[in-house]
Amino acid sequence: MTSELGVGRPTKRRPGAAVGGLPVADSRPVLDRSDDGGDAVLGVRCTACRYPAAQTGIPWCPACYAPVAPERFAVTGTAWSSTVVAIRVGQRRPPFGLAYLDLDDGPRVLVHLAEPAVVPIGTRLRITGTDDGDLVASA
Ligand SMILES: [Zn+2]
Numbered sequence: 809m810t811s812e813l814g815v816g817r818p819t820k821r822r823p824g825a826a827v828g829g830l831p832v833a834d835s836r837p838v839l840d841r842s843d844d845g846g847d848a849v850l851g852v853r854c855t856a857c858r859y860p861a862a863q864t865g866i867p868w869c870p871a872c873y874a875p876v877a878p879e880r881f882a883v884t885g886t887a888w889s890s891t892v893v894a895i896r897v898g899q900r901r902p903p904f905g906l907a908y909l910d911l912d913d914g915p916r917v918l919v920h921l922a923e924p925a926v927v928p929i930g931t932r933l934r935i936t937g938t939d940d941g942d943l944v945a946s947a
Contacts (some may be wrong), residue, residue, distance in 0.1 A: 862911070862914060887928070
């Protein structure tokens with residue numbers, strides 16, 4: 809049997825309801841504030857290739873289409889990149905900091921920084937909470 813990766817699968821995201829498209833799930837990572845097990849970023853991990861995704865409710869692995877299982881990822885990691893945004897974005901007033909954070913045992917997630925400053929690549933960050941649904945991290 810020959811098959812080409814992606815053929816026959818929905819691979820394109822539709823715009824959300826806010827721009828007139830079909831409603832879609834909020835794809836932002838979810839922080840689970842737990843008293844007993846500790847905080848965790850919720851997501852899934854592929855049962856075949858172990859690919860991690862910081863998104864719940866997806867039906868199959870984004871990399872290989874195998875089944876996925878629920879997973880809890882660490883709230884700590886290292887900064888892959890960061891920037892300070894100097895324009896208004898939605899209700900966000902500039903300046904504010906953004907970073908891509910490689911979670912220690914999981915995927916790369918976008919986080920808002922507690923302070924509007926660039927952090928060096930490799931900086932240790934911890935997700936401390938959420939702000940209007942977005943993850944917030946600080947050094
Ligand atoms: Zn996979």
